[in-house]
Amino acid sequence: MISEYCQNDVKHVVPDIDGTAEQQEAMTSLFHQFNVTTASARTIVKQFMEEMGKGLDHEGATLPMIPSFVTGRPTGSExxxxxxxxxxxxxxxxxxxxxxxxxxxxxxxxxxxxxxxxxxxxxxxxxxxxxxxxxxxxxxxxxxxxxxxxxxxxxxxxxxxxxxxxxxxxxxxxxxxxxxxxxxxxxxxxxxxxxxxxxxxxxxxxxxNDTVGTLMANAYSHPQTSMGIILGTGTNAAYYEKLSNITKWRGGDQVFEEMVVNMEWGAFDLERRVLPMTMYDNKVDRESINPRQQLFEKLISGMYLGEVVRNAVIHLIDQLILFNGESSTGLNEQWGFETAYMSTIVVDETPELEKIRHILEDTLQVPSTTFGDRQLVKSICIAVGRRAARLSACGVAAVLAHTGELEAGANVAIDGSVYEFFPKFQTYLTETLDELFGQEVAQGIKFTLARDGSGFGAAMIAMMAHKAALAKAEK
Missing domain, CATH: 3.30.420.40 (ATPase, nucleotide binding domain)
Incomplete structure (x- = not known):
């Protein structure tokens, strides 16, 4: 259980802003709103494991935990x-x-x-x-x-x-x-x-399913791979589960011991028990095409992160804390602040944050920005992206704690633009796992970027299904 590994809460320092006192106060408030403390992470992991158990037990649970019918593991010699x-x-x-x-x-x-x-x-x-x-x-x-x-x-x-x-x-x-x-x-x-x-x-x-494909694609080169994750426009995860734990399975007499389960984990915490929803997230959810659904996905996937940042920025503009209270047509439109902007903003280390100025003034047509404005926007992007990584780590922690693979180490395959392009995403993932399980255990969890898992994974599963069909025909 996760309680065996829990460490003390780690204190994270709020970044300083060379702007007004109001801007520093706003950043401090936002940082704490978007922060996932170690204690919160433990609570989320515990709830995640409970929901996994329900999904494996019966249909209609919040986490669907869908059997993929994919059994066996590649050896790499095929x-x-x-x-x-x-x-x-x-x-x-x-x-x-x-x-x-x-x-x-x-x-x-x-x-x-x-x-x-x-x-x-x-x-x-x-x-x-x-x-x-x-x-x-x-x-x-x-x-x-x-x-x-x-x-x-x-x-x-x-x-x-x-x-x-x-x-x-x-x-x-x-x-x-x-x-x-x-x-x-x-x-x-x-x-x-x-x-x-x-x-x-x-x-x-x-x-x-593309997430199952990601797992299988990586397993060909890394047979120890036990989990596949999509962290892109949307998010999902799949992992190897013992058939004896899938108590809702009605497949009859089976000769295999394990099956890949498609978690559909974007639906986690539909009941809103543990996820740290801010007012900005609530607005994203209300205005989405599927309100009160896929809440976990709305906190960590590329489709929504830019919109969360935009909502926070607009709120500070309304309070006259950003851009002297002036907005723009681009910023006022839903989805007007693209998630891709976040990566460019976060890595800007130019003396005057010129790349951030270009996005805000030239692309989004904000009339003018101060250095403090640009720092504050950068800090918001960091906070939102960091939260996404820490929540993703909670999902990883729940699966690995459930399967008992922590002590032996695990190989996790990840595909998707958020994981690949958001700066320090993997660092934040590892930091969170370190806080939850300790450094020695966290270092045993290896993340691998698995590009194009949906394509290669489909071919791998076709190969395995074909061989299984041939073996069955010979009996």
Whole structure:
């Protein structure tokens, strides 16, 4: 249990600002509002573990804890060629991965633009388009023998009720898609039907969640990987769970001991028991398309962090603490302050904070800023980003404490722009784990940046599913 590892609270110093007394007072207040103390982190981890247990026990829990049907672990010695298909935005991406053993692989990939009429037309037309793209890709890049059926992993980045490794029904569309005759239908069967009608020798071996893909992709090069996390526009996590702990599992007699669980952890603390929601977060939540949902995600993911900063900045403008009380059209618009600005602002060490001045005055059209203004905005960005990292660490801590992997060490794969580009994000993660578990345990937790986990992971899972199917057929 986490109580065995807890350390004393660590005191963090509020940064000084060379501005007015009101600005320093505002920064002190904001720092404390956005700070996640060690004591708060312990409480969050404890609640996280409780919610994990509920999600593993029964359907309808706050944390869904969805069985992925992915079992077994890569060894890194696997070889072969597998296709991956990634649909979830403007582009459709088709990739061929060649596994070379020793954790090595190569990739060919091609992007195809999905026209707007395909996103809102008949699902059959979208599937036919995907099949044509795969056919084009195989013709141009593929080196398979014609007699072989190509195994494909399908990353379908929409809400799916998965019922098997290669079966799942679409729950609802997101991201601008709204195809007819698709809801509550099996997306694999619909796409496989297009392959069959067009005489394309492809078998969809796996339907993949991108977080599960991140875990599996990293495990090929680092077989000890036990957890995969997305920290980008959105956030989620997946990890290996003992089947005996998934008490809601109704899969019948199974020969495997563990399965990857898709946590959907962005939904954590729907009841608002422990998350440190500020007035700025509440405003983001109220004005979002899904109020009172995905609260954990709204505190740590790239879609929302810039908006949290913007709300804090606007509040200080209204109090005449920033920019002499003057705002701008850009700052007054929802989502007007992009999360990407935060990274540029935080790393600005120029004498007059010129990069921050450029973003505020030239890009966002704030009439004028003082050095103190720019310092205060930088401090806000640091505080919001640091909180995101510390809350992310709470999720990591809960999983590793639950699985009992702390003493032996753990390898955690992370994909996403927030983790990759926000300055010192990993440092803040490690600091928090150090406070919770002690330095020796924290140093045993290794974080690995796993770019493109959704693509390579889909190919890996297709490989594993295909081998499992062959083994079952031989019995």
């Amino acid at each position: 070889k072969g060629k597998y296709l991956a298909l990634d649909l979830g935005g403007t582009n459709l991406r088709v990739c061929e991965f060649e596994l070379k053993g020793d954790g090595e692989f190569s990739v060919h990939q091609q992007k195809y633009v999905v026209a707007q009429e395909l996103k809102t037309g008949e699902m059959r037309h979208l599937c036919d388009f995907i099949a044509d793209c795969v056919d084009n890709f195989i013709t141009e890049y593929g080196t398979h023998h014609i007699s072989e059926k190509i195994q494909l992993g399908f990353t379908f980045s929409f809400p799916v009720n998965q019922t098997d490794i290669n079966r799942g029904t679409l729950m609802h569309w997101t991201k601008g898609f709204n195809c007819n005759n698709a809801i509550n239908k099996d997306v694999v069967i619909m796409l496989q039907d297009s392959f069959l009608r067009k005489n394309i020798s492809v078998n969809i071996a796996a339907l993949v």
